[in-house]
Amino acid sequence: MFEVLPALPADPILGLSAAFKEDTNPKKIDLGVGVYKDENGNTPILESVIKAQRLLLDSETTKTYIAPQGVAGFLTGMKALLFGASHPAVTEDRITAVQTPGGTGALRLLAELIARGNPDATVWVSDPTWANHIPIFETAGLRIEKYPYFDKASRGIRFDAMMETLNSVKKNDIVLLHGCCHNPTGQDLNQTQWQAVLEAAQKTGFIPFIDVAYQGFGDGLDEDAYGIRLLSENLPEMILSASCSKNFGLYRERTGMACVVTNSNATRQSLQTQIQSVARANYSMPPSWGAAIVDIILNDEQLKALWQSEVTDMRTRMKSLRAMLVQKLKDKGASMDFDFVNSQKGMFSFLCISPEQVKKMRADSAVYFVDSSRVNIAGISQSNVDDLAEALVKIL
Numbered sequence: 001m002f003e004v005l006p007a008l009p010a011d012p013i014l015g016l017s018a019a020f021k022e023d024t025n026p027k028k029i030d031l032g033v034g035v036y037k038d039e040n041g042n043t044p045i046l047e048s049v050i051k052a053q054r055l056l057l058d059s060e061t062t063k064t065y066i067a068p069q070g071v072a073g074f075l076t077g078m079k080a081l082l083f084g085a086s087h088p089a090v091t092e093d094r095i096t097a098v099q100t101p102g103g104t105g106a107l108r109l110l111a112e113l114i115a116r117g118n119p120d121a122t123v124w125v126s127d128p129t130w131a132n133h134i135p136i137f138e139t140a141g142l143r144i145e146k147y148p149y150f151d152k153a154s155r156g157i158r159f160d161a162m163m164e165t166l167n168s169v170k171k172n173d174i175v176l177l178h179g180c181c182h183n184p185t186g187q188d189l190n191q192t193q194w195q196a197v198l199e200a201a202q203k204t205g206f207i208p209f210i211d212v213a214y215q216g217f218g219d220g221l222d223e224d225a226y227g228i229r230l231l232s233e234n235l236p237e238m239i240l241s242a243s244c245s246k247n248f249g250l251y252r253e254r255t256g257m258a259c260v261v262t263n264s265n266a267t268r269q270s271l272q273t274q275i276q277s278v279a280r281a282n283y284s285m286p287p288s289w290g291a292a293i294v295d296i297i298l299n300d301e302q303l304k305a306l307w308q309s310e311v312t313d314m315r316t317r318m319k320s321l322r323a324m325l326v327q328k329l330k331d332k333g334a335s336m337d338f339d340f341v342n343s344q345k346g347m348f349s350f351l352c353i354s355p356e357q358v359k360k361m362r363a364d365s366a367v368y369f370v371d372s373s374r375v376n377i378a379g380i381s382q383s384n385v386d387d388l389a390e391a392l393v394k395i396l
């Protein structure tokens, strides 16, 4: 029976990793997959995570299932991190939350929950958005539409066009927003723009869905939660998916959280049964290890402080890599002004060059990144920045 299913083309990002591995050029540079890397190109385990793992190894006594909603201390710690401990939805216990297999698991679970609540909902995603957003929502049976977001020509947000679309979205449609460090563009909404999004939601009745995969990588842990807190404090309902893959470096442990901020504790309680039944029909119980580590870190003052300093180090390093690349390009006389790279946030930057130029950089200089011109800033280092800048100058 299965021979009727044709082979699919390789995933553009994962396919790029495979091509990079096969390339024998000793000077090859990998700016593809969104994984944090240090100066040596490694993705080490955070010190706070190593310490928490040791504590966990010594204290774990069973491998029986954990509770269906996940590790309790993980959920409270994550809610405090994202919404703030004194947020009214937190203190009034109005947030439905379950631990999920990564941020992707959270997105998929929430997509199915939306399909249960409003099968006719359209999900509005930014143009462009993270490549996996569209298949996740479509696989759950939801319709996708795009709202204008990034303008390659001006290297900025098409805010007027974005708002024109958002102001005409139907009540109970879903508008997917990136909490911070927009993937793929690195271009985030400022506080005034978040305010305008809030007002559009109040006017039209759309439900914001904020996806947060890089909290702490933009301006700081609290600063990056500005949009989440503004919208959830001022709207009756908001959806949120969070990933611990990047800021805790727990990629392979598949650690995330799905939340719905509701208007009352009673709705929270009934929705909790719904979201858990979606999870039950998908993977039954969440995994334990990654969430148990986050629980230990967020609920221990010393480990939390250590983790916060490690997030600050990663953020500061990525900012300095942006500045270093922009300076090198200037020094080498690039015919294009790359200053905009310094104002983009987080792990990604859109270089705003054409797919043909991206392909040429790959063929001529073994620099690997996706055709959209999204680069993983963390893949840049002192040792490869000259080669990277030269390759860019050459194709411009």
Ligand SMILES: Cc1ncc(COP(=O)(O)O)c(C=O)c1O
Binding pocket: 034, 101, 102, 103, 104, 105, 130, 178, 183, 211, 212, 213, 243, 244, 245, 251, 254, 255, 256
């Ligand atoms: C915007 C965005 N959302 C969600 C995710 C999912 O992360 P996870 O690896 O935890 O599934 C990613 C990962 O790249 C992402 O960039």
